[in-house]
Amino acid sequence: MIEAEWWEYDSADEMADAVAGDVGFIIESALDARGASLVALPGGETPKAIFKALAAKKMPWKQVTIIPTDERLVPMDDQRSNIRGIAQTFIPAGARVIPITGDIADYKLAGNSADARLQDLPWPPDLVWLGMGQDGHTASLFAGPDLQGALDAPKARRAIGVMPDPMPEDAPVARVTLTRSAILSARTILITITGKKKRELLEGAIEDGQSSKLPIGRLLAEVDQPIDIHWAP
Ligand SMILES: O=C1O[C@H](COP(=O)(O)O)[C@@H](O)[C@H](O)[C@H]1O
Numbered sequence: 001m002i003e004a005e006w007w008e009y010d011s012a013d014e015m016a017d018a019v020a021g022d023v024g025f026i027i028e029s030a031l032d033a034r035g036a037s038l039v040a041l042p043g044g045e046t047p048k049a050i051f052k053a054l055a056a057k058k059m060p061w062k063q064v065t066i067i068p069t070d071e072r073l074v075p076m077d078d079q080r081s082n083i084r085g086i087a088q089t090f091i092p093a094g095a096r097v098i099p100i101t102g103d104i105a106d107y108k109l110a111g112n113s114a115d116a117r118l119q120d121l122p123w124p125p126d127l128v129w130l131g132m133g134q135d136g137h138t139a140s141l142f143a144g145p146d147l148q149g150a151l152d153a154p155k156a157r158r159a160i161g162v163m164p165d166p167m168p169e170d171a172p173v174a175r176v177t178l179t180r181s182a183i184l185s186a187r188t189i190l191i192t193i194t195g196k197k198k199r200e201l202l203e204g205a206i207e208d209g210q211s212s213k214l215p216i217g218r219l220l221a222e223v224d225q226p227i228d229i230h231w232a233p
Pocket of ligand 1: 042072130
């Protein structure tokens with residue numbers, strides 16, 4: 001079983017301060033070591049308060065490049081766009097925010113195009129920060145016909161197009177996601193989740209390992225390094 005350390009908080013606000021502190025430390029350490037930092041941030045609702053606390057930190061944001069862990073294939077000004085929330089918070093701070101999708105409607109082509117964009121970045125990321133949906137998806141590794149391809153993509157492949165099946169209720173659209181190998185190549189992996197239901201789901205997925213039916217379980221079964229999981233009710 002993987003080595004996972006759970007950090008529990010009394011509230012989402014408390015988690016936001018703590019995780020912003022940890023992510024800030026990861027970025028500053030990368031800046032000290034390499035003079036630049038690349039981080040992949042999750043979409044969805046859970047990280048928003050943490051983004052705010054992180055963006056308020058004084059650091060040389062101009063040296064920080066941010067990509068999303070995954071993107072929903074919607075226009076960039078759509079509420080559901082992951083890069084929209086990231087850009088709104090971190091561009092004013094001075095960070096370099098890079099979208100991974102444009103206006104390619106075909107999800108497989110959009111995945112190829114995202115991969116090409118990411119090939120231009122210095123790899124690996126200092127951090128891949130993941131969330132998890134109520135259905136056990138993470139980034140946009142979803143159940144469906146494209147899951148295996150995203151899990152088994154060759155080491156050099158960084159992003160791929162995915163059609164969730166079943167579709168998630170909150171954003172029922174095709175996606176582009178970092179592949180399992182791209183996620184696992186990160187120097188640090190961190191997960192943030194809220195609520196009892198997600199906690200039980202994640203604990204079960206970790207315990208089931210390779211035999212997990214959930215994308216997050218299949219992803220984490222291959223993690224080599226220790227990971228931190230931050231949880232608030
Ligand atoms: O669709 C997505 O959902 C997950 C989880 O989001 P949350 O709102 O339940 O926190 C997110 O991590 C992922 O990036 C996003 O595309």
